[in-house]
Amino acid sequence: MTPNSKIVNVFFVIVFLLQINLINAQITKDEDTEIEKSYFKFSNSFLTNDVYNGRQDSIVKPYIKPSIGYFDKSGFSTSVTGYYLTLANQNRFDYFSFDMDYSYNLTPNLTTGITANRTFYNKSSTALKSSILGSLGANLGYDFGFIEIMTEANVLFSKKKDISLNIELLHEFTIGEDEDDTNFVITPTFNIELNSLNYYEGYLNRKIGKKKAIAHPNITSITSQVFVNNNHFSLLAYEASVPVSYEFNNFVLFAIPTLAIPKTPIYTTTVTTTTTKAGVVTTVSKDSTPKSEYNLKNNFFAEIGLYYKL
Numbered sequence: 001m002t003p004n005s006k007i008v009n010v011f012f013v014i015v016f017l018l019q020i021n022l023i024n025a026q027i028t029k030d031e032d033t034e035i036e037k038s039y040f041k042f043s044n045s046f047l048t049n050d051v052y053n054g055r056q057d058s059i060v061k062p063y064i065k066p067s068i069g070y071f072d073k074s075g076f077s078t079s080v081t082g083y084y085l086t087l088a089n090q091n092r093f094d095y096f097s098f099d100m101d102y103s104y105n106l107t108p109n110l111t112t113g114i115t116a117n118r119t120f121y122n123k124s125s126t127a128l129k130s131s132i133l134g135s136l137g138a139n140l141g142y143d144f145g146f147i148e149i150m151t152e153a154n155v156l157f158s159k160k161k162d163i164s165l166n167i168e169l170l171h172e173f174t175i176g177e178d179e180d181d182t183n184f185v186i187t188p189t190f191n192i193e194l195n196s197l198n199y200y201e202g203y204l205n206r207k208i209g210k211k212k213a214i215a216h217p218n219i220t221s222i223t224s225q226v227f228v229n230n231n232h233f234s235l236l237a238y239e240a241s242v243p244v245s246y247e248f249n250n251f252v253l254f255a256i257p258t259l260a261i262p263k264t265p266i267y268t269t270t271v272t273t274t275t276t277k278a279g280v281v282t283t284v285s286k287d288s289t290p291k292s293e294y295n296l297k298n299n300f301f302a303e304i305g306l307y308y309k310l
Helices: 003-027 198-208
Strands: 039-047 063-071 076-087 090-105 110-121 134-143 148-157 162-170 173-179 182-186 189-195 219-228 234-241 244-248 251-262 268-276 281-287 299-309
Touching (some): 063 299
Antiparallel strands (some): 039 299, 090 110, 182 244
């Protein structure tokens, strides 16, 4: 277990213990106060492609996402989500994501919260986030009425830490609210995504592996490592989405079509070291920037699913 994974695990325990206290404190609140009910959420959805910070892998990766979560009236929630890869020659659970959140209304219009994530990947996974072990974050949001602005900052844990910042602008339209437990909600949303790039470097190195096949009898080893040339905190993408949901009784049918617009090309260099049986070491560096980074293109993807609140 790496030091970063230990930090995430310890934080999970601390947050869990804090939430027990918060839930107990919530139970003792004035019974006359109107509070939303706690509930379990059972969900299943289909994600058409794995897109992160405006990028996708060299091949389209669709997932089935079963999930179960608990949402407490105190503002605490926890969930686990599986990502089942549905490629023709790759059918497997690619990774599992464990999330814990706590949100609190400072005023009727001002909210804040903390988040924690721990993710476990299949050894064969080459998902864009496959080098990220987990994250810790905080968020702050304000509802101006005509628009709501949310900001979330995270520390991402991999071999090297990353910082991410997401700025979200949205407005929710509800039709049929409070009429026989049925309503239709549409929420136009615009995201600005900024991130440092250690995770991307880790993702590329995970794909190529540390060693290449040895095809020459006089060569003992060939190792390659990828480096991101412009590894700094950058604007990586804009995302425009229109989440739509229809609630009937305790069921919610939803769809989230999203257009991802990548920004700031990511340039990489691959350093290959060859060692011969005679002990001669040769190092070669070459530009390994993907063609997609020289010609950034928008990515459209969607998630469609159904969940039940109990």
